[in-house]
Amino acid sequence: MNWHAVRAIYLFEMARTKRTLLQSVLAPVITTSLYFVVFGSAIGARIPEIEGVSYGAFIVPGLIMLNLLTQSVSNASFGIFFPKFSRTIYEILSAPVSHFEIVLSYVGAAATKAVILSLIILATATFFVPLRIEHPLWMIAFLLLTAVSFSLLGFILGIWADNFEKLQLVPLLIITPLTFLGGSFYSIDMLPAGWRTVSLFNPVVYLVSGFRWSFYGSADVAVGVSLAMTLLFLAVFVGVATWMLRTGYRLKP
Amino acid sequence: MDPIISISALSKTYASGFSALKTVDLDIRRGEIFALLGPNGAGKTTLISIVCGLVNASAGSVRVDGHDIVRDYRAARALVGLVPQELTTDAFETVWNTVSFTRGLFGKPPDPAYIEQLLKDLSLWAKKDARLMMLSGGMKRRVLIAKALSHEPRILFLDEPTAGVDVELRRDMWQLVRRLRDSGVTVILTTHYIEEAEEMADRIGVIAKGALILVEDKAVLMTKLGGKQLTLQLAAPLAEVPPALARYGLVLGKGGKTLVYRYEVGRGEGGEGGEGSDPAGDGAIAGLLQDLAAAGIMFTDLHTTQRSLEEIFVSLVSEREAPGTDERGNRAGPAGEGAR
Known part of the structure; x- marks a missing residue:
């Protein structure tokens, strides 16, 4: 292992966050706070409890998941896209680093940022709603697994995208809608039977459901299924990223 | 090593x-x-x-x-x-x-x-x-x-x-x-x-x-690249270089209308270049011109060129493709008036 290289890339990526602290941390925190004010207090007060949890508290896991997914994808995709765009990627490609080390450092940094942000949002949430976490270790496990999986997806997008538009397109057109429709703000049990079946094809449902289970012990789908799906995403994304690096797809002519 | x-x-x-x-x-x-x-x-x-x-x-x-x-x-x-x-x-x-x-x-x-x-x-x-x-x-x-x-x-x-x-x-x-x-x-x-x-x-x-x-x-x-060449525009086309001039290693241009002579400036011995390079060395131009006159070959114009790198590339490439056929060169300025 070339640990010096992993450390160099990881710290470089983390330093990028520090430079853009306002945009990276403050913006999501403010956005989430607005969600709590609007959905938690203003509207939430008129919505009955869901599975014994107040609506404001119910949406916390979904909101965190929403941020975790978008941040993982955008951090990781930008992290690898930008050196490609500015052509400084030559350095990474010519360095004695393995594919695993490249993924570990870029994805590791993106996942770290996304997890830190999620914890900040979790802390913010405690100011607005009463929270309880029944399975804290599982909560951390789902957080980490999801962050790594979707940072990998971001990494894949960053390699695939050859312009800024494409880089924005996937998060905007796919990730965000799937997250909103994935039970972040409601239980899919509340949906009519037909839509409930459709929802089961939305991968985000499994992520949100498992994560919410770690908070309140109730879930839309069995927690084992959530875990299995999360691991499946991880495996698929690992496979695609490995294939890209091995063939030099859009990196090496 | x-x-x-x-x-x-x-x-x-x-x-x-x-x-x-x-x-x-x-x-x-x-x-x-x-x-x-x-x-x-x-x-x-x-x-x-x-x-x-x-x-x-x-x-x-x-x-x-x-x-x-x-x-x-x-x-x-x-x-x-x-x-x-x-x-x-x-x-x-x-x-x-x-x-x-x-x-x-x-x-x-x-x-x-x-x-x-x-x-x-x-x-x-x-x-x-x-x-x-x-x-x-x-x-x-x-x-x-x-x-x-x-x-x-x-x-x-x-x-x-x-x-x-x-x-x-x-x-x-x-x-x-x-x-x-x-x-x-x-x-x-x-x-x-x-x-x-x-x-x-x-x-x-x-x-x-x-x-x-x-x-x-x-x-x-x-040494190879530094050579110069003298191009003579002939008054009448030649079918081949007369044997009397063989020692100069002259190359006949297309249609027999030009003669090209390659030589090294200020070098006692000839370059190692391919065809057309000077085997005799310094001061051979005077001899060449005399021998041409003796052989009855008249020319209307002459100029010398220093080969630029680009020409060398071109000539190296074309030599590979068709040996000895390239005679291109930039005109570096007339080196003398017509000798007639």
Whole structure:
């Protein structure tokens, strides 16, 4: 292992966050706070409890998941896209680093940022709603697994995208809608039977459901299924990223 | 001594179908300065990019100090530093950070004393905390060199190092390259300036259209390339060069209307060039003109030309394709009036 290289890339990526602290941390925190004010207090007060949890508290896991997914994808995709765009990627490609080390450092940094942000949002949430976490270790496990999986997806997008538009397109057109429709703000049990079946094809449902289970012990789908799906995403994304690096797809002519 | 880089049967065809390298074989000697000379688009950057791991080869193999660049890429790449042609830098990084970053990337533990000396050697010390976007083009070029040297490589690739570089930096760079060579570093540079190759290199490889046309010690190549040629416009076409003039090695142009005589200026012995080079040496022009008159060959005009690098490329390429048929040359000014 070339640990010096992993450390160099990881710290470089983390330093990028520090430079853009306002945009990276403050913006999501403010956005989430607005969600709590609007959905938690203003509207939430008129919505009955869901599975014994107040609506404001119910949406916390979904909101965190929403941020975790978008941040993982955008951090990781930008992290690898930008050196490609500015052509400084030559350095990474010519360095004695393995594919695993490249993924570990870029994805590791993106996942770290996304997890830190999620914890900040979790802390913010405690100011607005009463929270309880029944399975804290599982909560951390789902957080980490999801962050790594979707940072990998971001990494894949960053390699695939050859312009800024494409880089924005996937998060905007796919990730965000799937997250909103994935039970972040409601239980899919509340949906009519037909839509409930459709929802089961939305991968985000499994992520949100498992994560919410770690908070309140109730879930839309069995927690084992959530875990299995999360691991499946991880495996698929690992496979695609490995294939890209091995063939030099859009990196090496 | 075994070569430090051994390239064998290396080919590259891009996805577009463009064949950038055609079965290139090349050995780089340990500790030399090797100049890869060729016009734009000749394949210089592709060749370097493959050795450095930026481009996948279509066929063939490269060994760096005995390590295959694909199977044993870690050992191979750790030995190599690359200064790319384009000024690609992270705008927001500081000089110090970006150079330290590269050192880490190449698997070396931090060594602030070494980086400090490196930045001082490259006149970058005063700018160590400056962000890269604040630097001039020349300074960025220095930063790229510092990055390439940050992990103490044994081999340094400089891709068009002096393109768009001012005189001072060019001089600094040449000094640096010599210092590196003296410390045992092998330097491979690409250029399309013959002066640069002449100034720096121990050996020169000429590449054109993806093929390595020749590899030669500089001294030998300069003799070949440094020649002049005298072109005579004949009054009447000739079917062949008369046997009486055979010793001049004259070449008859198309349609028999021109005669070309190649010679070396101020050289006692003839060059080693191909057909048409001067076997007799200095002062032979007078003899040639006398012999032409004696043979009854009249000419309407004559001019001499110094072959430019571009012409040499063209002629080397066409010599490969059809030996001895190329007679092109820029007119360097009339050397005399018609002799009639």
